[in-house]
Amino acid sequence: MVTHDAAHDQHAQAPSGWLRAYVFSVDHKVIGLQYLMTSMLFLLAGFGLMLLMRWQLAFPGQPIPIIGKLLSPSLAPNGVMTGEFYNALGAMHGTIMVFLGIVPLAVGAFGNYVLPLQIGAPDMAFPRLNMMSYWLYLPGGLLMLSSFILPGGAAQSGWTSYPPLSIINPGQTVWLLAMVIIITSSLLGAINFLVTTLNMRARGMSLWRMPVFVWAQLVTSVLLLLAFPPLEAAAVLQFMDRVAGTSFYIPSDLVVLGLRHRASGGGQPLLWQHLFWFLAHPEVYVLVLPPMGIVAEIMAANTRKPLHGYKTIVLGMISVGVMSFVVWAHHMFISGMSPILSNFFLVTTMIISVPSVAILTCLIYSLRGGSIRFTTPMLFALAFLPMFGIGGLTGLPLGLTATDIYLHDTYYVIGHFHYVVVTGSIIGLMAGVYHWFPKWFGRKMDDRLGRIHFWGTLLSMNGVFFPMFIMGMAGVSRRLWDPTAQAHNLTTQHLNVVSTASAYLLLLFQAPFIYNFFHSIFKGQKSEENPWQATTLEWACPSPPPHGNFEKPPCVYREPYDYSPRGCERDYIPQNVEAA
Amino acid sequence: MNSNYSMGLPIAASTFAKDIDFGLKLIHVAMLVIFVLWGIFFAYLLVRYRRREGVAAQREDDHGLFSTSLIPDIVVLIFEIALISLYAIPVWSRIKIHSPKSQESNQVALVAEQFAWNVHYPGPDGKFGRRSPDLVHFSNPIGLDRDDPAAQDDVVGANELHLPLGKTTLIHLSSKDVIHSFFVPEFRLKQDAVPGLTIPVWVEPNRVGHYEITCAQLCGFAHSLMRGEVFVENPEEYQGWLKAQAAQAPEPAKAPSTW
Ligand code: HEM
Ligand SMILES: [Cu+2]
Ligand SMILES: [Cu+2]
Numbered sequence: 001m002v003t004h005d006a007a008h009d010q011h012a013q014a015p016s017g018w019l020r021a022y023v024f025s026v027d028h029k030v031i032g033l034q035y036l037m038t039s040m041l042f043l044l045a046g047f048g049l050m051l052l053m054r055w056q057l058a059f060p061g062q063p064i065p066i067i068g069k070l071l072s073p074s075l076a077p078n079g080v081m082t083g084e085f086y087n088a089l090g091a092m093h094g095t096i097m098v099f100l101g102i103v104p105l106a107v108g109a110f111g112n113y114v115l116p117l118q119i120g121a122p123d124m125a126f127p128r129l130n131m132m133s134y135w136l137y138l139p140g141g142l143l144m145l146s147s148f149i150l151p152g153g154a155a156q157s158g159w160t161s162y163p164p165l166s167i168i169n170p171g172q173t174v175w176l177l178a179m180v181i182i183i184t185s186s187l188l189g190a191i192n193f194l195v196t197t198l199n200m201r202a203r204g205m206s207l208w209r210m211p212v213f214v215w216a217q218l219v220t221s222v223l224l225l226l227a228f229p230p231l232e233a234a235a236v237l238q239f240m241d242r243v244a245g246t247s248f249y250i251p252s253d254l255v256v257l258g259l260r261h262r263a264s265g266g267g268q269p270l271l272w273q274h275l276f277w278f279l280a281h282p283e284v285y286v287l288v289l290p291p292m293g294i295v296a297e298i299m300a301a302n303t304r305k306p307l308h309g310y311k312t313i314v315l316g317m318i319s320v321g322v323m324s325f326v327v328w329a330h331h332m333f334i335s336g337m338s339p340i341l342s343n344f345f346l347v348t349t350m351i352i353s354v355p356s357v358a359i360l361t362c363l364i365y366s367l368r369g370g371s372i373r374f375t376t377p378m379l380f381a382l383a384f385l386p387m388f389g390i391g392g393l394t395g396l397p398l399g400l401t402a403t404d405i406y407l408h409d410t411y412y413v414i415g416h417f418h419y420v421v422v423t424g425s426i427i428g429l430m431a432g433v434y435h436w437f438p439k440w441f442g443r444k445m446d447d448r449l450g451r452i453h454f455w456g457t458l459l460s461m462n463g464v465f466f467p468m469f470i471m472g473m474a475g476v477s478r479r480l481w482d483p484t485a486q487a488h489n490l491t492t493q494h495l496n497v498v499s500t501a502s503a504y505l506l507l508l509f510q511a512p513f514i515y516n517f518f519h520s521i522f523k524g525q526k527s528e529e530n531p532w533q534a535t536t537l538e539w540a541c542p543s544p545p546p547h548g549n550f551e552k553p554p555c556v557y558r559e560p561y562d563y564s565p566r567g568c569e570r571d572y573i574p575q576n577v578e579a580a
Numbered sequence: 581m582n583s584n585y586s587m588g589l590p591i592a593a594s595t596f597a598k599d600i601d602f603g604l605k606l607i608h609v610a611m612l613v614i615f616v617l618w619g620i621f622f623a624y625l626l627v628r629y630r631r632r633e634g635v636a637a638q639r640e641d642d643h644g645l646f647s648t649s650l651i652p653d654i655v656v657l658i659f660e661i662a663l664i665s666l667y668a669i670p671v672w673s674r675i676k677i678h679s680p681k682s683q684e685s686n687q688v689a690l691v692a693e694q695f696a697w698n699v700h701y702p703g704p705d706g707k708f709g710r711r712s713p714d715l716v717h718f719s720n721p722i723g724l725d726r727d728d729p730a731a732q733d734d735v736v737g738a739n740e741l742h743l744p745l746g747k748t749t750l751i752h753l754s755s756k757d758v759i760h761s762f763f764v765p766e767f768r769l770k771q772d773a774v775p776g777l778t779i780p781v782w783v784e785p786n787r788v789g790h791y792e793i794t795c796a797q798l799c800g801f802a803h804s805l806m807r808g809e810v811f812v813e814n815p816e817e818y819q820g821w822l823k824a825q826a827a828q829a830p831e832p833a834k835a836p837s838t839w
Binding site for chain 2 (some may be wrong): 260353
């Protein structure tokens with residue numbers, strides 16, 4: 001590891017050669033942009049898979065237009081997708097969105113690019129390790145995607161991969177291998193972020209002067225570091241069950257399709273669920289904490305006043321992080337786990353909502369007394385609050401054991417967590433793209449297109465996910481290849497059409513964003529160093545920052561959000577400015 | 581059966597369904613109130629504090645950790661403590677923790693498999709015959725040992741569950757292959773069936789009718805087609821049905837020696 005000043009000298013020289021500069025770069029900014037592009041492509045891929053599924057959900061048994069003809073007859077004979085293919089799309093949608101889309105975008109892209117700048121560091125603590133994270137992520141992701149064309153096909157046991165189904169279904173081996181690679185990549189990243197945040201801060205950047213986004217990344221790294229190893233171990237065990245004939249998760253006396261299963265038996269299907277959710281619940285907070293941090297940054301800059309309750313927000317994030325390790329079995333209330341144990345997880349689940357409410361309250365209170373600029377990133381940040389609020393509120397009947405008996409595994413759950421990760425996380429991440437774009441590329445994105453993108457996205461997202469609450473209340477289960485096969489689903493089937501139409505609309509409204517993004521990289525209006533008049537350190541270096549980031553190591557003199565200080569002409573004082 | 585369903589909750593057909601509905605309604609009303617109140621406050625803030633020429637942001641003093649922003653939290657906390665202690669734990673305990681004793685209730689075993697619900701009644705003697713995975717065969721999907729005296733009067737079927745009205749039925753839920761989930765929307769009853777475990781589930785139907793069983797846990801390519809039906813009948817009718825079935829029970833079938 002390098003100390004702060006030594007790192008500065010070492011990095012003063014930009015690397016020469018195209019390959020070292022853009023492909024195998026160790027510069028956190030290049031790696032951040034690599035993560036940005038790759039994860040957005042994966043998001044689009046995961047969305048594409050879902051668009052296929054949405055057709056089947058709205059019009060079960062009808063051939064998929066255009067694309068149906070291009071699919072292999074084994075996946076979609078006459079253009080109608082099979083149950084196997086539906087399940088494969090579903091499992092891959094979930095996996096890709098969570099592990100290859102949002103986490104790499106939130107942590108790999110935003111964390112990598114913005115965090116070192118915000119703490120005034122010239123780079124990450126371990127630049128080569130950083131490069132290795134990306135170069136594990138990309139092949140891991142490609143391996144995951146390639147399973148669609150490999151002999152066994154893609155995994156089709158859900159992103160949760162519950163055994164014994166996942167042991168007897170095809171496609172799962174490649175899923176497990178890819179997961180091990182992706183998890184390793186995340187673990188390396190987490191160590192790097194942790195060390196960077198703790199050791200590479202600029203002089204004067206005490207912990208309580210760190211921007212909320214840095215705190216969010218710090219808590220996220222700890223979650224990844226502690227939660228992923230159990231899943232990695234669990235995945236290796238499942239891999240062994242499939243290829244080496246072990247029976248960690250397979251009980252004795254299994255009879256599959258009329259035949260005695262050859263496994264030795266003696267294993268426990270529920271063991272996997274405990275190990276899986278021990279990761280996957282903290283994972284939910286990995287998906288939301290960084291976007292929350294982004295929203296906080298943008299709100300401070302666009303209300304022109306300090307955040308309300310900076311310390312409450314930070315302590316809230318820390319307690320959410322800690323608590324997230326003791327709520328996992330709320331996903332297992334009706335799994336066959338001891339119903340007495342459920343009471344414990346019921347209580348912890350209700351407790352974790354307290355710091356979450358505190359954070360959201362502080363963010364809303366931050367508007368009070370402000371002078372709110374409705375810039376494009378601010379619109380996204382503001383939308384995050386009520387939308388994430390719906391996600392949080394609808395968690396209540398799922399966290400309460402009694403009502404979860406009915407709602408578990410219905411579309412209510414799908415609605416709930418998509419409000420959290422789509423209208424929450426994705427909206428927050430979009431806000432971040434608009435906010436930091438000028439820093440990344442030295443140009444601004446177009447505001448008019450940004451507004452079209454914002455309103456279109458917000459509306460169609462609600463059109464996709466709100467009907468799911470109603471369907472869930474009517475008892476429609478998730479993961480149904482043909483919802484119309486069940487009588488109780490018929491009364492709400494037309495909502496599937498609404499949801500599907502909105503999903504296609506959502507795709508349409510990403511067009512202005514994609515155009516805006518690429519057009520602005522080359523032709524956007526030139527932006528100065530600090531276009532938002534913001535206070536945090538990333539705005540104190542050129543846009544885009546040169547190799548090594550700061551001309552000389554910055555020094556920090558004040559709290560992160562010194563907006564509208566009393567008796568000062570300017571309405572902000574950057575962190576690195578000593579006197580008003 | 582289709583008249584059981586609407587855009588809202590299906591009709592309620594078990595004794596505990598109304599308790600679950602009560603919770604669902606209460607929570608959703610509370611959620612709506614919270615969301616609307618917050619929404620109004622949020623909209624007010626956005627309008628009131630929008631940027632205007634010559635009006636600077638008013639910086640508040642730092643309230644430290646315990647600011648007024650914790651008031652909503654305290655309200656939420658109290659509401660949640662009340663929900664946990666007065667609602668969730670009592671209802672959950674009644675439905676999931678305190679299973680009725682097998683001697684005192686009507687009994688049936690449900691054995692899930694890809695993609696069917698096998699039903700096994702103990703018959704008039706009230707005793708389940710022995711089941712063994714070695715005996716599973718096309719013609720004997722649950723592997724019932726017809727040589728076992730207790731099995732002589734057992735009734736075995738698939739995808740049709742008959743239940744007596746107003747009596748507690750104890751369901752012994754298990755699975756032969758992968759995890760399934762027994763879900764009857766009208767009963768508000770859901771429970772995973774896990775291979776290797778036999779999980780007790782109970783229900784007291786309080787409405788004569790014809791309801792749907794579906795599988796709520798992904799169990800393979802035909803998961804959505806894995807469904808069955810529940811017939812809730814008056815006790816006399818139910819007994820008559822059971823007797824008729826027992827009379828038709830097949831001769832003790834010997835297991836094939838190898839397969
Ligand atoms: C933006 C567009 C999106 C749409 C229209 C969408 C839609 C859906 C739908 C309809 C399902 C249920 C499928 C079924 O039950 O068969 C589903 C499942 C799921 N989605 Fe999404 N989703 C979107 C984005 C995301 C994102 C961003 C994430 C990630 C964090 C995500 C994570 C998941 C997961 C984990 C599942 C469960 C998969 C499983 O059953 O194994 N989705 N999605
Ligand atoms: Cu959870
Ligand atoms: Cu099933």
